[in-house]
Amino acid sequence: MKPTEIPLGQAPTFAAETIPTPTYGPGGSSTAIFSTTIAAPPATCLAVILDTSTYPSWGKWIPCAVVETPAPASALDEVPAALAAQLPADRSGLLLLGAKFYFEVHMDPDSASSRKTYLEVTRLEEFVRDEGGKEKKKKKGIRVAWKTQGDPWHVRAERVQEFVEDGKGGCEYYNYETFHGMLAWAVRRFVAGQLGNGLQLWMEGLKKEAEARAAAAASSNAPSAAA
Template identity: 35%
Template sequence: MTSPSLKNDNSVKSNLTPPIPTPHWGSQSGASFTVRATTTISARPQSVLDALLNTSSWPEWNNFVPRASLTNPPKDSNNPTRLLPGTKFTEHVDMAGRGRSTIVKMKLLMTVLDEMNEPGKNGFKVVWLGKGYPDWALRSERVHEIYEEDGGGGTVYDVYETFSGPLAWAVKFFVGGTLVKRFGQWNGELKEFVEGKC
């Protein structure tokens, strides 16, 4: 696994924002906040998508979530560790970002893998839903947009997760700042990994 050497990586922007609507939950009035991180990767969108979806590569680069366990590996794939829509999986999360101890296990469901052909966004959209809590208590949805950079020759990787429900305030209060750091770390380490493969 790569060492987390991204403390001064100015190519990654990561912050808390007002709630961003998501495909499943839309723009709920009860949404609390969004964690968002963006970077540009010197590679094609397909290479970024492949690294994101191939969970067997996560231990090589991902110190925030160094492992994922697939509950129902896809039956129609040559790679049983590759995420596809309908896949239920558990992220083994290290909130310290050192790729060592698992502090949190987060249950998720991948719901979307679509091509994007919007003005200025030619690439892919991946979405997964948080399934660790009842929907009435905490709702989370993570959206990954991977698209060609306008005129730059690289790929924009923009990931955001919107939280809502009565427990969202607690997530923001207790770990909001940590999530900003870890989302930025995820982006920076994915960038480093993909660019190292090119």
């Protein structure tokens, strides 16, 4: 399956076929997918995700993200200008290329219990989404990807999130995460429901936060009424 085959408006589910990811390529046991529309530019959406200090305000599933090893200084050169303009001056808590971090994941969002997932940012880049077809549509976008640290043999995964311009000032948001390893099959069999619920919360929280930021920016840039 290709990323462009994820339907727009897809609720969190497992795809019929796995989707290749940047680090691991094709293969794997399963791929979790979802997609939605967001009334905010791609850079605004990605700025929310990259700044770990914002997670408590919108991340009910993952209310805490901690950068243990900040990205190298050279990573700043890879950040698109539109995105860099929306990031805080302090880069130590940002999920830039090469940063190593962990999420405190609440598989039961209503419980105080959590588990840490250790990850590393593997991609942060602009791209062009070729949707093919007779019209051969091509849309600009920005993507971020991260993978489990250390590539453990039992379960390893890489998650890709793409924000594609919709031509109306907003974006289409596509997410896919492919699981590999000897025990990767257990993710789909035993925690599919909890994972789906968590991804739904992530999607809803991000959408709400990004749209609020976009609305605030539009309001502040609106011309003042004549006296």
